[in-house]
Amino acid sequence: MTAAPDTARPPAAAAARPVAGVLWMILTGLCFVAVTASVKMVGTEVPAPQSAFLRYALGLVFLIPMWPAMRAARLDRGTWVLFGLRGVCHSAAVILWFYAMTRIPIADVTALNYLNPIYVMLLAVLFLGERLGPWRIGAVGVAFLGTLVIVRPGFREIDVGHIAMLFTAAAMAGSYFMAKLLSGRARPQVVVFMLSAIVPVVLLPYAVAVWVPVSWEQLGWLFLTACFATAGHYTMTLAFTAAPLTVTQPVTFLQLVWATLLGVVVFGEAADGFVMLGGAMIIAAISVVTWREARRKRPVTPPPDAPGA
Numbered sequence: 001m002t003a004a005p006d007t008a009r010p011p012a013a014a015a016a017r018p019v020a021g022v023l024w025m026i027l028t029g030l031c032f033v034a035v036t037a038s039v040k041m042v043g044t045e046v047p048a049p050q051s052a053f054l055r056y057a058l059g060l061v062f063l064i065p066m067w068p069a070m071r072a073a074r075l076d077r078g079t080w081v082l083f084g085l086r087g088v089c090h091s092a093a094v095i096l097w098f099y100a101m102t103r104i105p106i107a108d109v110t111a112l113n114y115l116n117p118i119y120v121m122l123l124a125v126l127f128l129g130e131r132l133g134p135w136r137i138g139a140v141g142v143a144f145l146g147t148l149v150i151v152r153p154g155f156r157e158i159d160v161g162h163i164a165m166l167f168t169a170a171a172m173a174g175s176y177f178m179a180k181l182l183s184g185r186a187r188p189q190v191v192v193f194m195l196s197a198i199v200p201v202v203l204l205p206y207a208v209a210v211w212v213p214v215s216w217e218q219l220g221w222l223f224l225t226a227c228f229a230t231a232g233h234y235t236m237t238l239a240f241t242a243a244p245l246t247v248t249q250p251v252t253f254l255q256l257v258w259a260t261l262l263g264v265v266v267f268g269e270a271a272d273g274f275v276m277l278g279g280a281m282i283i284a285a286i287s288v289v290t291w292r293e294a295r296r297k298r299p300v301t302p303p304p305d306a307p308g309a
Contacts, residue, residue: 021243022251024235029255031232036109037262038225039101042218048098051222053207054214056094056200059226063196069189079185086178087198090307093171094199095206096164097307103161105269110259111150111279112165113307114252117286118143119173120180127177135292139285146281149274172307192233249290253283 042051075083100109118140124130151162175195182191239248256279263269 017242018247021239021248024239024242025248025251026254028232028236028239029252029258031228031235033106033110033255033258033262034228035225035232036101036106036259037266038221038228039098040106040267041221044102046212046214046218047207047210048102049095049203049206049210050212050214052091052094052098053200053203054219054222055098055225055229056196056203058219058223059196059230060200062226062230063193066189066193069187070193073186073190075186075190079182082178082182082185083194083198086175086182086195087202089171089174089178090195091199091202093168093175093307095203096168096171100161100164100168103164104159105272105275106263106267107256107260107269107272107275107279108150108162109165110256111275111282112147112162113169113172114256114279114282114286115143115147115166115169116173116176118282119170120176121289123173123177124180135289139289142285143282146278146285149278149281151278152274168307249287250283253280256280256283 039051039055046054097109097113121130121136122132122140125132125136147166151158179191179195186194256276260271260276264271
């Protein structure tokens with residue numbers, strides 16, 4: 001078993017470059033919106049399981065630099081089990097996310113994806129014995145109200161894509177939660193390598209079951225998905241290095257702004273103020289809890305990225 005290296009910077013050093021952290025997080029949001037856009041460009045012509053599989057299969061090339069760390073890793077049975085469980089959860093989230101992208105506007109997908117940290121917080125309470133204090137309860141309540149504002153049951157037709165996104169957020173939270181457990185058992189490169197290697201294996205039989213011929217253009221869009229996803233994870237790491245989450249967390253709301261503009265300008269989707277309001281409520285709840293727990297020096301949950309990333 002290989003312990004994760006201590007690469008954390010002192011808080012003072014991390015807070016010394018807040019502008020850089022904000023700029024890197026803005027770029028991260030743009031990268032993840034580009035991930036969403038490239039998936040949207042593939043459209044409904046390629047089934048969701050096949051699109052998800054091709055995205056991860058095409059992204060395997062980015063694992064080459066991580067191979068030395070993987071070869072040097074010494075993993076016990078429990079760690080392998082966690083890797084497998086995380087791969088299954090992540091695969092389910094990816095399929096559901098790709099499916100939701102074909103059904104509902106980009107802004108709806110982005111806003112509902114903000115629920116990930118709330119689910120992770122609840123999992124930590126259930127399985128790690130963390131305390132569910134009044135601030136956390138308030139955050140869950142506000143996030144739930146934000147979800148109702150986005151979906152608006154009874155005021156508009158709820159698409160199956162909205163339901164898929166609720167399950168996407170839950171499954172992705174399971175993946176993030178297990179990543180948190182694995183961070184103490186293996187080096188970061190190993191954690192990323194194993195997820196990226198396991199997911200296409202899990203997705204393969206589902207992709208084969210619905211396989212359709214794909215064009216070079218569709219393959220190109222899915223390869224761009226992999227490229228933007230890799231770039232987004234890298235810039236997010238740079239943001240975390242430059243500034244604390246209390247600085248970078250609120251910036252993630254801009255991702256919803258970019259997604260809304262993209263939907264309106266490129267895909268002809270109507271701008272929905274309720275989606276913006278609901279997304280703002282969710283990210284505000286997350287930001288307040290992040291700020292509170294950072295002051296108490298507790299570990300905080302990173303902001304969500306797109307499951308396709």
